[in-house]
Amino acid sequence: MMRKTKETGIVTVLFLFLLATASLSESVMAHGKEDSELLKIESLTGHKEMASFLEDVDRKAEHISVEVIGESVKGRELHLVKVGNDLEDTNKPTVLFLTQQHGNEPLVTESALEVISQLSNDSNEVSNLMDQVNILIVPRLNPDGAEGDVDWDTSNLYRNGVQTRNNANGININRTHNSLSQPESRALHENVLQQYDIDYAIDFHHQIANRATDDGELVSGAMLYPTNDDVTEEVLENSKKIGAVLYEAIEPKDYSNLAYYDSDNTYTSIARNNLAANYGIPTLLYEGRGLSDSLNKVSILEQKYSDVQIEQAVEAMMAVIEAAADDSIETADTSIWESLPEQHTIESTECE
Numbered sequence: 001m002m003r004k005t006k007e008t009g010i011v012t013v014l015f016l017f018l019l020a021t022a023s024l025s026e027s028v029m030a031h032g033k034e035d036s037e038l039l040k041i042e043s044l045t046g047h048k049e050m051a052s053f054l055e056d057v058d059r060k061a062e063h064i065s066v067e068v069i070g071e072s073v074k075g076r077e078l079h080l081v082k083v084g085n086d087l088e089d090t091n092k093p094t095v096l097f098l099t100q101q102h103g104n105e106p107l108v109t110e111s112a113l114e115v116i117s118q119l120s121n122d123s124n125e126v127s128n129l130m131d132q133v134n135i136l137i138v139p140r141l142n143p144d145g146a147e148g149d150v151d152w153d154t155s156n157l158y159r160n161g162v163q164t165r166n167n168a169n170g171i172n173i174n175r176t177h178n179s180l181s182q183p184e185s186r187a188l189h190e191n192v193l194q195q196y197d198i199d200y201a202i203d204f205h206h207q208i209a210n211r212a213t214d215d216g217e218l219v220s221g222a223m224l225y226p227t228n229d230d231v232t233e234e235v236l237e238n239s240k241k242i243g244a245v246l247y248e249a250i251e252p253k254d255y256s257n258l259a260y261y262d263s264d265n266t267y268t269s270i271a272r273n274n275l276a277a278n279y280g281i282p283t284l285l286y287e288g289r290g291l292s293d294s295l296n297k298v299s300i301l302e303q304k305y306s307d308v309q310i311e312q313a314v315e316a317m318m319a320v321i322e323a324a325a326d327d328s329i330e331t332a333d334t335s336i337w338e339s340l341p342e343q344h345t346i347e348s349t350e351c352e
């Protein structure tokens with residue numbers, strides 16, 4: 001009898017151990033990542049390199065023009081890339097992509113540059129697309145943060161601020177869409193949002209790396225529509241349609257695990273709410289997986305996920321461009337929002 005109990009005990013312990021191992025495997029992985037496995041900043045496009053790439057595209061592609069819409073706190077150029085055969089033609093839908101308001105969320109900018117590159121060729125396919133849609137891209141609204149060139153103490157960040165969320169003044173640009181207190185947000189509003197008739201917008205970000213759905217799978221990306229009371233039903237519904245198009249494009253991919261970005265921020269100081277409430281622009285918030293620097297290592301993305309993250313946002317951008325061009329976005333099935341899984345943070349910072 002004793003022996004049996006003991007055996008049962010061992011089996012139970014083993015079973016519980018296996019159960020725990022299975023459900024924690026992803027979090028253990030996130031937890032156990034080595035510094036050498038973290039996203040390599042040198043793999044990213046530096047700001048000077050980006051500027052010269054954009055100059056090149058501007059020179060070579062008839063249907064693309066690049067404008068400097070302002071300067072960051074530290075005097076870095078802020079770019080607007082305008083893509084389309086006739087940007088004056090407001091009968092065509094106009095799509096806006098904004099990336100890297102937060103300097104430590106870099107891969108969405110890499111995606112934007114890839115999309116610009118794909119749209120810069122003179123194939124018939126691109127040319128036809130250019131007749132049907134106008135595209136505005138503001139890649140990297142926070143170049144000072146992206147270069148880690150800031151005037152505030154970054155020593156509490158895990159990688160000492162190799163890239164930073166806030167701008168050089170230590171201000172979160174994505175809290176200044178009402179005040180326009182920072183040169184970066186001022187440039188976006190005065191020279192883009194107030195100048196163009198925009199039909200759809202996506203604000204591209206990254207969230208912390210350690211979020212998972214209930215099945216324990218790491219989230220590849222999360223999204224949310226505007227949540228401010230002043231946003232009209234129509235703008236809200238069209239915002240959800242952007243998400244539906246994005247979901248249909250990404251969900252079939254092997255790497256995909258999209259989730260609902262649960263945020264109680266209803267203020268118009270953030271782009272998602274401001275663009276929708278103040279300009280009537282249907283707007284989607286996209287949050288790719290993982291930061292380049294943060295307070296904790298667990299929030300930082302590993303290099304091995306970099307390509308997939310870039311690809312995911314490229315797919316998202318191209319899908320929305322195409323759906324706006326052929327009007328299929330108008331009939332996108334917004335019921336996907338009802339089944340979009342919740343996400344939760346799977347690991348604390350206890351052992352860092």
Ligand SMILES: [Zn+2]
Pocket residue numbers: 101102105205206
């Ligand atoms: Zn962000």
